[in-house]
Amino acid sequence: MAKVLVFIDNPGQALKKSSLELLTIARSLGETAVAVNGALNDDVVAALGAQGATAVFRPSSEDLDAYLIGPKAAYLAGAVAASGATTVLLENSFDGKEIAARLGIKLGAGVITDVVGVEADGTAHKSVLAGSYTTTAKATTAVSVLTVKPNSVTPEPAAAAASPEVLTVDVPGSATAGAARITGRKDKPASGRPDLTEARIVVAGGRGVDGDFGPVEELADALGAAVGASRAATDAGWIGHDAQVGQTGKTVSPQLYISAGISGAIQQKAGMQTAKVIVAVNKDAESPVFEIADFGIIGDLFQVLPQATEEIKKRKG
Amino acid sequence: MKIIVLVKHVPDAQLDRHLSDEDNTTDRADSILSELDEYALEAALQLTEARGGAKAGNQVIALSMGPAGAVNAIKKSLQIGATEGVHLRDDALAGSDAAATSLALAAAVRHLGADSPVDLVLTGMASTDGETSLVPAQLAERLDLPQVTFASELEVDGGRVIARRDSDTHYDTVEATLPAVVSVTDQINEPRFPNFKGIIAAKRKTITTLTLAEIGVDPAQVGKAGSWTEVKTAAARPPRTAGTIITDEGDAGIKLVDFLAAQKLL
Numbered sequence A: 001m002a003k004v005l006v007f008i009d010n011p012g013q014a015l016k017k018s019s020l021e022l023l024t025i026a027r028s029l030g031e032t033a034v035a036v037n038g039a040l041n042d043d044v045v046a047a048l049g050a051q052g053a054t055a056v057f058r059p060s061s062e063d064l065d066a067y068l069i070g071p072k073a074a075y076l077a078g079a080v081a082a083s084g085a086t087t088v089l090l091e092n093s094f095d096g097k098e099i100a101a102r103l104g105i106k107l108g109a110g111v112i113t114d115v116v117g118v119e120a121d122g123t124a125h126k127s128v129l130a131g132s133y134t135t136t137a138k139a140t141t142a143v144s145v146l147t148v149k150p151n152s153v154t155p156e157p158a159a160a161a162a163s164p165e166v167l168t169v170d171v172p173g174s175a176t177a178g179a180a181r182i183t184g185r186k187d188k189p190a191s192g193r194p195d196l197t198e199a200r201i202v203v204a205g206g207r208g209v210d211g212d213f214g215p216v217e218e219l220a221d222a223l224g225a226a227v228g229a230s231r232a233a234t235d236a237g238w239i240g241h242d243a244q245v246g247q248t249g250k251t252v253s254p255q256l257y258i259s260a261g262i263s264g265a266i267q268q269k270a271g272m273q274t275a276k277v278i279v280a281v282n283k284d285a286e287s288p289v290f291e292i293a294d295f296g297i298i299g300d301l302f303q304v305l306p307q308a309t310e311e312i313k314k315r316k317g
Numbered sequence B: 001m002k003i004i005v006l007v008k009h010v011p012d013a014q015l016d017r018h019l020s021d022e023d024n025t026t027d028r029a030d031s032i033l034s035e036l037d038e039y040a041l042e043a044a045l046q047l048t049e050a051r052g053g054a055k056a057g058n059q060v061i062a063l064s065m066g067p068a069g070a071v072n073a074i075k076k077s078l079q080i081g082a083t084e085g086v087h088l089r090d091d092a093l094a095g096s097d098a099a100a101t102s103l104a105l106a107a108a109v110r111h112l113g114a115d116s117p118v119d120l121v122l123t124g125m126a127s128t129d130g131e132t133s134l135v136p137a138q139l140a141e142r143l144d145l146p147q148v149t150f151a152s153e154l155e156v157d158g159g160r161v162i163a164r165r166d167s168d169t170h171y172d173t174v175e176a177t178l179p180a181v182v183s184v185t186d187q188i189n190e191p192r193f194p195n196f197k198g199i200i201a202a203k204r205k206t207i208t209t210l211t212l213a214e215i216g217v218d219p220a221q222v223g224k225a226g227s228w229t230e231v232k233t234a235a236a237r238p239p240r241t242a243g244t245i246i247t248d249e250g251d252a253g254i255k256l257v258d259f260l261a262a263q264k265l266l
Helices: A017-029 A042-050 A070-083 A094-107 A214-223 A231-235 A266-272 A301-316 B035-049 B068-080 B098-112 B134-143 B196-202 B252-262
Strands: A003-009 A031-037 A055-059 A087-091 A110-118 A124-128 A133-139 A144-148 A165-169 A181-187 A201-205 A226-229 A256-260 A277-282 A295-298 B002-006 B009-011 B031-033 B059-065 B084-088 B120-124 B147-157 B160-166 B170-177 B180-184 B207-210 B229-236 B244-247
Touching: A003 A017, A003 A070, A003 A094, A017 A031, A017 A087, A017 A110, A017 A144, A031 A070, A055 A070, A070 A094, A070 A165, A070 B134, A087 A094, A094 A110, A094 A144, A094 B098, A094 B134, A094 B147, A110 A133, A110 B098, A110 B229, A133 A144, A201 A214, A214 A226, A214 A256, A214 A301, A226 A231, A256 A266, A277 A301, A277 B252, A295 B252, A301 B252, B002 B035, B002 B098, B009 B068, B031 B035, B031 B068, B035 B059, B035 B068, B035 B120, B035 B147, B035 B180, B059 B068, B059 B098, B068 B084, B068 B196, B068 B207, B084 B098, B098 B134, B120 B134, B134 B147, B134 B180, B147 B170, B160 B180, B244 B252
Parallel strands: A003 A031, A003 A087, A031 A055, A055 A165, A087 A144, A110 A144, A201 A226, A201 A256, A256 A277, A277 A295, A295 B244, B002 B059, B002 B120, B059 B084, B084 B207, B120 B180, B147 B180
Antiparallel strands: A110 A124, A124 A133, A133 B229, A181 B170, B009 B031, B147 B160, B160 B170
16 A cells, blocks of 8 residues: 655644645545654644554654754655655645755655645646646656645545554754754734635735725634735735735635735736635726626625625624 | 846746647747746845945856747846846756756756856746746755745845745744855845846846756756656636626625525635
């Protein structure tokens, strides 16, 4: 049976939904082992067992978070060797893709990013050129490294739980010698909203919000959604750059994307193209966004959004 | 200071983009200098100008790998202010994935550092065609250099590079010794436009063409033969069709919620 290794960087107190998705895909490909970095608590080990993981690897070094990318890739290469995995799955974050990148060179393994589905033979499905094409790709090497986008599969529990063995992988001292060091860290204030790249629903505002994200944020909170923004809105300083969706920002593929005051120029469309359902609210009936919206409202977002928010609250009681 | 800036000739993202029918590679008609590479070029120019610019012997080398048309990305870089251009061009490179691309670029960087050492390799955060962000990290791995990626602020102090890097949950300060591979985001600066003087000056600047033989790369290591991934199928996504469009008559918010309820999205 093929062996699959899933990398989970700092699992924390409980497994994130995106990690459960990776584990669900891993089980469909073969016997699953997990490599973690950072603290590993017993509940997480149990949860990994419930997900069918037969082995959990930890690094011998506790300070990998003090460095950028390189040492984590070196650790993971050791975990691949120890597990005998022929497929490695990582999350599709910037860090996940770069760890995959360096791991690929270390192992002589093909790397495929932005994966939304994996077949049993390792063929990966992805969409390219801002969602205008869907492709299948496959590594031609003995080991393949895949980074998988969130919301690609519905997480499911394993048919049978396992009691994973916890094993340590030696990280050579040379792994950190020449690496870039993180010398300062400032936490960003937590918004309490779901992470934009993982959210099931995104409410995004553009130029049309004219400096006031209030109605966008209130609708997002009523729906339990993340808040996104077009580049025009982040460049204007109305909302942090973190919220930027689209070609130079984050790619999202939620179930529902509500676009408010966004005209839908090509680069903005790129940010919403892969959403399952698109709703658009815009004053300008000629906006290109209406060409791709499943439900379009020609109207003032400052009227429509608050009314929708009230109605959702009423129905949710 | 000697800085190599990687510049890529990519299909204009403002237009519809296509994969070719025969081999699933990107159709490069209507290509331009990747917008995200302009930030890397600007960062290089600011670093070298702060040290006396070209007159003081600082070099900003725009390096592009690609077919004949890629020279346009180099020419634009020279107009903006790069001091020289290098075009890595060889038919065997066509169809290279990130691994093969990073192999060829690493060899080109070593070649360019043979006479005098390179301090920095600067890149954009991703290409706007492949969008994988793999190449900067793979280049760092192949050159055995520290990588400082997604920098939104950048300074060089003595033999160190110091950058700010934003992630979803925090801002990091990252430090590495030179030489290093650095990728920058679109938040780092406001790229300048070429002006008339720059356009005239660019005509006198040198563009060197390099082949694989000159940088010591076996053609079998690059292109489709040297790639570790293969695109098997590509299909244009069916265009999204417009759904229901309504004009607000005072109750559009409620109709919106009705729609969400019908789609089971509440």
